[in-house]
Amino acid sequence: MYKTIQLFGIAENTNTSFHQRVKDIIKRIPQGKVATYGLIATYAGNPRAARQVAWVLHSSPRKDKLPWHRVINSKRSISLKPNCGYEIQKQLLEKEGVKFGKHDNIDFDRYLWCPY
DNA sequence: AACCTGACTTCGG
DNA sequence: TCCGAAGCCAGGT
Numbered sequence: 107m108y109k110t111i112q113l114f115g116i117a118e119n120t121n122t123s124f125h126q127r128v129k130d131i132i133k134r135i136p137q138g139k140v141a142t143y144g145l146i147a148t149y150a151g152n153p154r155a156a157r158q159v160a161w162v163l164h165s166s167p168r169k170d171k172l173p174w175h176r177v178i179n180s181k182r183s184i185s186l187k188p189n190c191g192y193e194i195q196k197q198l199l200e201k202e203g204v205k206f207g208k209h210d211n212i213d214f215d216r217y218l219w220c221p222y
Numbered sequence: 223a224a225c226c227t228g229a230c231t232t233c234g235g
Numbered sequence: 236t237c238c239g240a241a242g243c244c245a246g247g248t
Contacts, residue, residue, distance in 0.1 A: 142230085142231090143229080143230050144230070144232095147230085154230095154231085154243055154244075155230095155244060156230040156231060156243080157228065157229095157231090157243065157244060157245080158230095158244055159229090159230080160228070160229045160230060161228075161229090161244090161245065161246075163229060164228085164229065177229080178229090179230065179231085180231060180232085181230095181231090184229080185229040185230075186229055187229085190229085191229075
């Protein structure tokens with residue numbers, strides 16, 4: 107179905123759904139690092155499915171034990187709105203050592219997850 | 223089936 | 236650098 111890139115022995119598994127691969131990949135994000143929706147979508151095999159990644163997170167982060175807080179948008183900031191999880195996510199990241207700069211941005215050079 | 227909506231991204235002005 | 240529009244895809248109504 108989707109053409110996928112070779113990554114950790116996960117993304118190349120075309121037998122699993124995009125949805126499932128996204129979850130597998132998110133679980134691989136190490137503590138103290140972050141990834142963007144688009145990046146994850148790309149690793150999962152569909153570069154244009156960033157919104158679906160968001161959907162996956164919205165569905166079952168608790169049940170699947172996903173480190174949902176390590177997923178942010180391409181503008182280097184948290185997508186959640188204040189009083190709707192923003193503070194919680196920021197707190198979780200700071201606890202892992204992620205520092206926020208001006209405008210609550212995260213420095214990709216330091217914290218972006220680079221699997222290669 | 224049509225239409226709306228979203229924890230997105232990219233590009234042009 | 237900063238919006239706004241357009242593109243994108245899937246699930247909900």
